[in-house]
Amino acid sequence: MINSYPFLQLDEVKVRNNIKKMAAKASGSGIKFRPHFKTHQSLEIGNWFREFPIDGITVSSLKMAKYFASDGWKSITVAFPFNILEIDELNELASGIDLRVLVVDSRSVKELDQSLTADVSVYIEIDPGYRRSGIHLNDTEQIDKLISAVNNAEKLTLHGFYSHAGHSYKCRSTSDLIEFSKSITDSLSMLKNKYDLPICFGDTPSCSVLKNFGGIDELSPGNFVFYDWIQTQIGSCDPEDIAIAMKCPVVAKYPSRNELLIHGGAVHFSKDYDLLKNREAYFGQVVENSVANWGKPVRECYLKSISQEHGIVKCSDDFFNDTETGDIITILPIHSCLTADLMGSYLTTDNVKITHLSEKRI
């Protein structure tokens, strides 16, 4: 099956274990599980969730919703503010499944209601301080206005609130992360008490470390299915939880600076980065090679720079001396969602190809 490098290897045992742990956490807390599928974007991996109690799924675009609806998923949240330009696709999809969309202002609610041909459930998106999308959770005036707009709409049913605390990605330790997540879920619980509406919540860092979710009713994390190197830095997971890794060929060695040139660049990894202690960016973490999959992180070995197809790996003396041109080295991506989207498919440790929505024609 391997006919070209670099490729994205997937450890099915780790993926299934990550799914099992998060599903158990949701059901153990009495919370509905609506996992976000934007990270894996794969029909096969989607099927691995079916052995657990799933209330529905979450996606980030209508295109992705259509993809998963084609495989039998009947309840899908599009976790993106409704875009009036996509009304035809929305009407088509909403006629066949329980489709839920996010609304963030009264104008969109009015436009949506006027253009819908099928009934649709909506979540009011609440911004818990991330400043990306939604009404700020303290802005009760706007929240009141939007609730009343949805309740006055003919074809819309208000399902509840949706809130993504993406600023959890700024945490850099598990203890910071727990403190952060508690404060967010406390605020959302107060919102729930005020309005008596269900709350869907879901960043992977918070969902990974919280044991008590307060008033949260639905959980929709996505990244946990694979995790990635930045999640180890945030404090959400251990390196051994990471379930995908890039396999890159070494094409040149630079002994004067302990660096390797690999085939593996921005069109494979994405340009998402983490910062070294000296504040320089790096784009992936080297791990030990193993015949079956991969091993532990190798100290002082990281993807130092990337251009379109080239990558430069900074090495420890030992790793440099043990590696030759023609070898394959393994690198954990900084951000698995973007790497998977770029690679467009996976190869399991048993050499089985797994598809991705972004699979390329050629």
Add this chain to the structure above:
Amino acid sequence: MINSYPFLQLDEVKVRNNIKKMAAKASGSGIKFRPHFKTHQSLEIGNWFREFPIDGITVSSLKMAKYFASDGWKSITVAFPFNILEIDELNELASGIDLRVLVVDSRSVKELDQSLTADVSVYIEIDPGYRRSGIHLNDTEQIDKLISAVNNAEKLTLHGFYSHAGHSYKCRSTSDLIEFSKSITDSLSMLKNKYDLPICFGDTPSCSVLKNFGGIDELSPGNFVFYDWIQTQIGSCDPEDIAIAMKCPVVAKYPSRNELLIHGGAVHFSKDYDLLKNREAYFGQVVENSVANWGKPVRECYLKSISQEHGIVKCSDDFFNDTETGDIITILPIHSCLTADLMGSYLTTDNVKITHLSEKRI
């Protein structure tokens, strides 16, 4: 033809003009033109080059070489150090066309010679100080060794030197860039005099500003076909030379902070960035909308942050007040190569779809 947003618009007049200017520069200087096709990765756009004198083309992977060979390109340089794991694909392709690859060490030359079934031309890659790939231009001991290894190989013909001065991207004014480019071409000219071998050279910033190329024999820039916002900051082009732009729908307005939420994120733009004066990153430059294509850059309006599908655009008061949800805004990408690779196709200003090697199945 427009059935989904965001999409990548292409101004064919600008593309053809960029090609014409660079081709005229090469032929006017008596230099062979071997343009790099890694930026556009498109068969149709490749065809637009055929009306100019082209010695051959340059690509960044064997996969890309195969793609363009399928459309009748007969002389192709794969501007990436030869990777022994791709020997079967190399043999297949080399049997039908004039295929040229890069070599950077004697070991690879030996492996290549032993495994080749067809004759192949090679360039010795010279690192002009970029520290990405190749032998440093002052390391004449290694250069001598590699020349002798290639000359001793049975199936390899030494074509010359290939050199990419990617560190030109660090320049931030046309005058700095001219000074930088002159010093690189001076050094490469000395190398040429010493070894009496042709030199292929090609970063877009240098090729855009130089009027005299010294001893350079072949020109292989790629990005100039579209240019992008970072090239305006480097000093390589004017904003009106940029030939592709993202068209993104506005899905929400945040009056309290003059920001717009758009559908357009890291899976569309890539995470390549430039820095504002305050050293904060930004991911694209807003331009005036126009019915046909787009207009001038809008001051104080830029893509401030991106996640997987979401983008936040910081606006001037005027632009914010003039823009409503449901509008389409136009944003020049920071790095057109990566944006085009992610988008996987183009739509011309006449609504004609143009293909890309990375086109997605769905």
